Amino acid sequence: MNLRSxxxxxxxxxxxxxxxxxxxxxxxxxxxxxxxxxxxxxxAASHHDxxxxxxxxxxxxxxxxxxxxxxxxxxxxxxxxxATLLAAIATHRVGNRPNRNEPRANKRRPKYKFLTKPRHSFxxxxxxxx
Numbered sequence: 001m002n003l004r005s006x007x008x009x010x011x012x013x014x015x016x017x018x019x020x021x022x023x024x025x026x027x028x029x030x031x032x033x034x035x036x037x038x039x040x041x042x043x044a045a046s047h048h049d050x051x052x053x054x055x056x057x058x059x060x061x062x063x064x065x066x067x068x069x070x071x072x073x074x075x076x077x078x079x080x081x082x083a084t085l086l087a088a089i090a091t092h093r094v095g096n097r098p099n100r101n102e103p104r105a106n107k108r109r110p111k112y113k114f115l116t117k118p119r120h121s122f123x124x125x126x127x128x129x130x
Contacts, residue, residue: 006030006031006034009057009058009061010030010033010034010061012027012030015027037057037060037061037064038052038057040060040064040085040086040089041055041057041060041089043086044060044085044086044087044089044090045090047083047086047087047090048086048087048090050090050093053094054093054094055089055090055092055093055094056092056093056094058092059089059091059092060089060092062092063085063088063089063092064085067081067085067088072085073085
């Protein structure tokens with residue numbers, strides 16, 4: 001379950017770097033961000049008498065993005081803002097979903113075919129009529 005949220009919610013399903021060194025760095029940064037979010041979820045859960053598994057990872061990410069878009073997390077935020085952030089995170093609960101079945105399928109489809117030969121070897125295209 002945690003690996004799924006790391007890959008899907010944090011867009012790690014497709015690594016963008018090319019060299020092995022940069023891929024290691026990209027994975028390390030994803031893990032650092034993931035662990036930071038999980039730590040924040042743990043803090044919110046302990047402040048509101050919940051278990052961290054009762055909170056939504058995606059909901060926490062959305063709350064963090066909303067707070068940062070408004071500049072509320074810039075520099076060293078005040079204790080009131082942190083308390084508000086933890087309360088907002090605690091509202092995103094994951095319900096009890098017994099016997100839930102979600103089949104996994106790859107939805108990423110290429111928009112274009114890969115260019116397999118030089119551009120100059122393609123025939124000239126007729127311009128579209130205006």
